[in-house]
Amino acid sequence: MNIIIGNSWPYANGKLHLGRIAVFIPGDILARYHRMMGDNVLFISGSDAHGRPVKAKAESLNLSPKEIFLTYHEKFIECFRKLDFSFDLFTNTDTEFHKEMVMKFIKELYDKGYIYEKISVERETGHESNHLFLALSKFENDVKRIFIKQQVWRKNAQSITKKYIDEGLRDRVVTKEIDWGVDVPLDGFLDKKIFVWIEALLGYITATAKCLEGTNQIIEDYWNDENSKVYLVHGKDNIPFHTIIFPALLSALEFKNVNLNIISSEHLKLEGKDFSTNKNWAIWVDEILDKYDVDSLRYYLILNGPENSNTDFKWRNFINTHNNDLVLKFNKLYKNTILNGSFDKLSLDKKNKILDLYFSVGDKIEEGKFKSALKEIFDYIKEECETDKPYIDSFINIINILEPFMPRICLKIKKQFNVKESVWNFVEIKEKQKPLHYEPIFEMIDKKNVADELKRLKNKKI
Numbered sequence: 243m244n245i246i247i248g249n250s251w252p253y254a255n256g257k258l259h260l261g262r263i264a265v266f267i268p269g270d271i272l273a274r275y276h277r278m279m280g281d282n283v284l285f286i287s288g289s290d291a292h293g294r295p296v297k298a299k300a301e302s303l304n305l306s307p308k309e310i311f312l313t314y315h316e317k318f319i320e321c322f323r324k325l326d327f328s329f330d331l332f333t334n335t336d337t338e339f340h341k342e343m344v345m346k347f348i349k350e351l352y353d354k355g356y357i358y359e360k361i362s363v364e365r366e367t368g369h370e371s372n373h374l375f376l377a378l379s380k381f382e383n384d385v386k387r388i389f390i391k392q393q394v395w396r397k398n399a400q401s402i403t404k405k406y407i408d409e410g411l412r413d414r415v416v417t418k419e420i421d422w423g424v425d426v427p428l429d430g431f432l433d434k435k436i437f438v439w440i441e442a443l444l445g446y447i448t449a450t451a452k453c454l455e456g457t458n459q460i461i462e463d464y465w466n467d468e469n470s471k472v473y474l475v476h477g478k479d480n481i482p483f484h485t486i487i488f489p490a491l492l493s494a495l496e497f498k499n500v501n502l503n504i505i506s507s508e509h510l511k512l513e514g515k516d517f518s519t520n521k522n523w524a525i526w527v528d529e530i531l532d533k534y535d536v537d538s539l540r541y542y543l544i545l546n547g548p549e550n551s552n553t554d555f556k557w558r559n560f561i562n563t564h565n566n567d568l569v570l571k572f573n574k575l576y577k578n579t580i581l582n583g584s585f586d587k588l589s590l591d592k593k594n595k596i597l598d599l600y601f602s603v604g605d606k607i608e609e610g611k612f613k614s615a616l617k618e619i620f621d622y623i624k625e626e627c628e629t630d631k632p633y634i635d636s637f638i639n640i641i642n643i644l645e646p647f648m649p650r651i652c653l654k655i656k657k658q659f660n661v662k663e664s665v666w667n668f669v670e671i672k673e674k675q676k677p678l679h680y681e682p683i684f685e686m687i688d689k690k691n692v693a694d695e696l697k698r699l700k701n702k703k704i
Contacts, residue, residue: 243471244464245276248446249287250476250484251335254311255299258321259524260555261517262477264510264543268612269475270327271544272505274646275607277328278666284464286449288333289315292423293438307422311336321527326536326649331453335424335438335445343448344441345427347495348374348416352428356380356494357416364419372430374416376440376490382411384493385486394503394610395485397550398478403485411486416440443488446474447495466497475505505610508548512555513699522702525555537648538564538684544616544647557695561687567620568684575627576655579637580680585671588635596639597668603643604666616647634659634671642669651683 249269252262266287273285290296291311300310315334322332333340351357352374362373389403416437417426423435450461464470474484485504492500509516517524530539542560546553588596599622606615623640626632638659645652645664656662658678661669 243276243279243281243469244459244467245272245281245283245470246446246450246464246472247273247276247283247285248449248472248474249285249329250474250480251288251290251442251445252318253293253295254289254291254314254318254334255295256314256519257317258527259517259519260527260530260543261510261512261524263321263325263527264547264553264555265477265507266327266475267325267540267543267547268505268507268610269473270325271607271612271646272473272475273328273330274649274664275604275666278646278664279604280665282459283330284450284453285328285330286333286446286453287329288331288335288445288449289318290438290442290445291315291334291336292435292441294420297420297422308336317528321531324531324536325527325540328649331449333445333449333452335442339452340441340445340448341424343451344424344436344444347444347447348436348440349427351376351491351494354494362415371419371434373434374426374428374431375413376416376487378411378413378487378490381490381493382407384498385411385489388489388500388502389485392502392504394473394505394608396504396506396610398508399481399485399504399506402478402481406482406486411490414439414487439483439487440491443483443491446488462497465492466499468499468501471501471503473503473505476507478506478508481506503610508550509552510543510546510548510555511552513557513696514554523699525699534687535564535684537651538568540648541568541616544612547613549610549613557699558692561689561692564684564687565689569682569686571620571624571627573682573684575623575632575637575640576683577680578627578629579632579634580678582631583634583637583678584631585634588633592633592636593668596636599639599643600666600668607646612647619644619647635669638669638671642666655683 247269249266269285273283276283289311296311297307300307319332322329348357356377357374358377359372360375361370364371386407389407417431417434418437419433420435423438424441426434426436447461450464476484512523512525515523542563603615603618626636638661641652641655659671
C-alpha cells in the first residue's frame with residue numbers, strides 16, 4: 243500500500259517548543275509502523291518560509307525574511323533529528339521546485355475557472371485592489387463526499403468540518419499584498435504574492451513530487467488511488483485548512499479518490515498555562531533534549547498527548563512517569579530478561595497473546611489512538627515484570643511492537659539480540675545470544691529537578 247504521512251508545516255519564525263512537538267509525534271509513529279508493515283511510505287513536511295509571521299520576525303531583528311527562515315529551518319532539522327523523526331523529506335516552501343509547481347497549479351486552476359479575479363479590500367492597508375479568489379463554493383459536494391466516507395477523523399475534525407459544511411463554503415482570497423512569498427503567475431499581480439495558506443497546503447503535493455523524482459511512481463499513485471492512504475497530522479487550529487480547503491484543492495486538481503485520514507490534536511499546556519513564545523513560557527526542544535533522554539520525552543508526550551482534549555505538561559508528572567514506568571518497570575523487565583531470560587520456545591497460548599498485541603496495537607495506531615496503544619504495551623510490560631523467568635522471545639516482541647514509539651532504545655536492544663529486521667510480525671530468536679550484558683536503559687531522575695525546572699521556567703518568563 244502507498245502511504246502519505248504529512249505533518250503540518252511549522253512557520254520558520256521561532257524555535258520549536260513541546261506544544262508543537264506533541265502534535266507532530268503521531269506522524270513519526272505512523273511512518274515507522276507502516277514501514278514495518280511493508281508499505282511504501284512517504285513521510286513529508288517542511289518549514290513554512292513565507293507569509294507575514296516570517297516577515298515580521300525579520301523586521302523586528304533587522305534581517306531579511308530569507309535569513310530568518312533559513313536560520314529556523316536549520317534549527318527545525320536539527321530538532322527533528324534529535325527527536326528521531328524519520329522524515330523521507332523535510333523541505334521548505336522557498337525551494338525553486340516548490341515555487342514552480344505552485345505557480346503551475348495556480349495557473350491550471352485559473353485556466354479551469356476555479357480561480358477568478360475580483361476587487362477586494364486589503365485588510366492590512368484598507369485600500370481596494372484586484373485579487374484572485376478560489377471558488378471554494380464550487381467544491382461543496384466534493385468536500386462533503388470526502389467527509390462522509392472518512393473513517394479516521396478525530397471528533398474535533400468532524401465537528402469543525404460539519405460546521406463549515408452546514409454554513410456553506412465561501413470563496414477565499416488567494417493573493418496578498420506582500421513582497422515575501424511565491425509569485426503570482428498571471429499578469430497584473432506583480433505587487434502581490436500567493437497567500438501562504440494555499441501555497442503551504444500545496445506543499446504536500448510538491449513534496450510528494452520531489453520524493454518521487456527519478457522513480458517510476460507518480461503523484462496519482464499516492465493522492466488519487468482508493469487503495470492508498472493519506473494521513474494529515476496537525477493541531478486543532480489547522481483543521482479547516484486540511485478538511486475543507488485542501489480537499490477542495492485536491493478535487494480541483496483532479497485528485498478525487500483520496501483516502502484522507504485526519505490526525506488533529508488539541509492543545510498541550512505547560513504547568514496549567516498556554517505555551518507562549520512571546521512570554522517565553524515554553525520548554526524548547528533543543529534545551530530539554532540536552533538534559534533528558536529522547537525516548538523518555540517521546541514516551542511522556544505520547545502517553546500525555548492532547549489527542550481528544552487539552553493536556554498539561556507538568557515537570558512533576560514527567561519525572562514521576564519516567565522513574566515509575568521506564569526505570570522501575572521497563573528496566574526491571576530488561577534486567578531480568580538479560581540475567582534470567584529463557585530461550586525456550588513459547589507456548590502456543592503465549593505466542594497467540596503476543597500476536598493479539600500486534601493486531602490490537604496496529605489497529606490503534608491506524609485509528610490514531612496512540613495513547614491507548616502505548617498504554618496497552620506497557621500494561622503487558624507490567625504483567626511480564628511479575629515473571630521470575632521471562633522468555634526472550636516474549637521480550638523481544640514487546641521491543642519490536644514498541645519500536646515506532648521509542649525507536650532509539652528499541653533498535654539498540656534489538657541489535658544486542660542480533661535482530662536486524664524491523665517488521666510488524668512475530669520475531670523469533672533462533673540462536674542463543676551469549677554473553678548478554680546488562681546496562682540500565684534509563685537512569686532515575688532526581689525529584690529535586692522538579693523545583694529546579696519550575697524555577698528556571700518562571701525566571702525566564704518575560
